Amino acid sequence: MSGEQRDTGAEPDFEARVRELLAGDASTIRPSPVPYPEIRRRGVLERRRRLAVSGAALAALAAVPVGAYAMGGSTTTGPAGPSPSVHTSARPTPAPTPSVTPSGPARPMSAHQLLDGITFEQAADGLGRCLDNNKANRPANDPAHLDLGDPAGYRIILAMKSTGDSNTPGDGYFVVAVREKPTPVRLICTIKDGEASGLNTSAGNPYGDSKQPVVPDMNSGKLYQQSFIDKGNWKLPFRWGIIGGYRGSVARMTASYGGSTGEVVLDHGWFVATGTLHRQVTKAPHLKGYDATGKLVYDSDQDTSYEKTLP
Template identity: 55%
Template sequence: MTDDAYTIEPSAAPYPAIRRRGVAERRRRVVAVVGALAAVVAVPAGAYAVVGGDGGRGADTATPMSSASAPQSTSASGPATGSGPGRPATDGQLLDGITFDQASRALEQCLDSEHVGRAVSGDLAKAESYRIILAAKSTGDSNDPGDGVHVVGVAERPEGFRLICNVKDGVSAGISTSSKEASGPDVGLVVPDINGGDLYQQSVIDKGSWKLPFRWGVIGTVDPSVKKVTVSYGDGDATAALDHGWFVASGVLNEQVTKAPHIKGYDDGGKLVYDSDTDTTYDKILP
């Protein structure tokens, strides 16, 4: 309809496209992003063994994350009982020298922050309600300088609920949340997290001048019929880990980009069943 704005007689409203955009907008509205406020929780110095500027690419760019489905073991398939979050399906989802204990501590510190309580409450405010699916270095920008740690946790209730915490300089620097409940009934077999740009964008105001190399991550949900997900971003390619209904991919960016990550999904026979290029709800160009 925007293209018709300057014509004398606009064409009929494209109802299917409008509905798909409405679905995407509902997904966006679910997100609660809380910026960095007062420092409330300190983390002991040296708590996070984050690798330097290369994001540890020597350890994982030649060998991307495993594409195998998560093992159906108790330790990987659900949250820890009482003492903390559950583990990711693969060790490759803990990046940049961050251990599971350090990632767990970061999630707990984040949830204990006063400003985070405005975004999550009840059981969702407890670390044991989550399973960590990604921990990686976060890179600061001109608006919020200083590197830190991103930790992504997912919960079983509400369905598809996920939380991204950013712990920086020893305190919780921000949080974003979203839920599958806002996706609508007509989503595809692969659903990239519509607010996952926190993990693959440094800053909108610094567009074209990001600090490189830059650790990026892409997450989303997958249907059980999807057996492989690949992600291309800038100069890098990755095969995602499939983790109990989630896909998790990561790499290191070494060039400035204008396009969002390109995501593809395949079934057991290798047939392409999802391509972000044809997903009308997926923003293909970075803001």
């Protein structure tokens, strides 16, 4: 009985001891509190690292020349997502321009040589009509007949209105053209009602045997005269012109007719003087030539070969 009492008395002590040991072990094995500040700090550092990588990648994309995308035409993918492709539409290769053989005459040096609303196309057409008419009426087997060739060999130096008179009624227009090869030729072509009605030609250089620095064309009187039959009763206002050759020593020319000053163009060895006449006249146009210093080197009043008085 006494033994049982010891056992019973020891039991509480044993249980108390076990509880004490379990309580101590539980305290020992209890996990440490979670280090929230440390975790937050590492998370911030990790996000900063990722942002830095993304920024570097975007900077690298911005540094790529735009031309690289245009040339490649591919899609570029970066950390921020896919970038749109840049496409360039291929331009068609232009077809080579065919070489065109000129079939018409050359243009004059100045627009002031195409007068009275006559276009270059109209002047070229008129020249072609005169040359065709000349070929159609060329005497057969005539060795003395000069082959005037085709329009492509000529350069137009003047186109202006022609005024009809009692001798040749009906208005039209003149076309003056020159060529250098194979034989120098000067043409004064008259067009009326769309047809060639007259052709005046001269061959050789524009100076002939003259040593003068300016040589008026002796046949260009038809450009500044109406019929001598109507002398004193010309139709006014009257478009006039005069042409001829000039040498390299001449830098400038003047022309006057009936008290009015005309305009002169120097065109590759040919002078072209034009104006409008407003009164009846008895004297031919007055011409003067000057060198580069302004010195007078030619005066038609002093030229013995120049017809100063109208017939």
